[in-house]
Amino acid sequence: MKDENFAGNSKSAIDFLGNKWEYDCMGCAIANGEMKTPGGIIYEGKYTILVADPEIPIPGFFIVNIKKHINSFSQLNKEEREEIGDIIVYAQRAIKKICNVKEITLVQEERASHFHIWIFPNYSWMNEKIGKGITYLRDICEYSKTNANKDIIEEVLYIAKKAKEYFKEIYK
Numbered sequence: 001m002k003d004e005n006f007a008g009n010s011k012s013a014i015d016f017l018g019n020k021w022e023y024d025c026m027g028c029a030i031a032n033g034e035m036k037t038p039g040g041i042i043y044e045g046k047y048t049i050l051v052a053d054p055e056i057p058i059p060g061f062f063i064v065n066i067k068k069h070i071n072s073f074s075q076l077n078k079e080e081r082e083e084i085g086d087i088i089v090y091a092q093r094a095i096k097k098i099c100n101v102k103e104i105t106l107v108q109e110e111r112a113s114h115f116h117i118w119i120f121p122n123y124s125w126m127n128e129k130i131g132k133g134i135t136y137l138r139d140i141c142e143y144s145k146t147n148a149n150k151d152i153i154e155e156v157l158y159i160a161k162k163a164k165e166y167f168k169e170i171y172k
């Protein structure tokens, strides 16, 4: 995977269902509905959108995406921070419950032109096959893209659906 793709700065993407998307900015395209990510929107708040990562098929690998085009936590106002904080809390609880994972890694890089946070579940197969910790995230993503199959993709979509139900219950 090219470095710019990894940070979400590429101008196009092929999602894990094989759909090709082109845009100026992936974050903006998700926010304005131009890009429909596999599994759909898990939760949409006033300022943010939670989706499954469109390119890496790992069950419960979610992205919190802010709607406006900024690239830093330091540019968020209090209301936006509060909403993001809540979404991360509920997303982590949902992932731990539904996917039965014990650890989750959060990643936010300012080199990505559009602010988003990775909510990355740490499965034991990752530790065994590739390694544990942030150093190995890229290799885990590469491995997951290369070894995707129908069952895994169905599982990813199923988990997204369960997480959507979880959020619906929270915000009813």
Ligand SMILES: [Zn+2]
Binding pocket: 025, 026, 027, 028, 029, 068, 069, 070, 113, 114
């Ligand atoms: Zn953007």
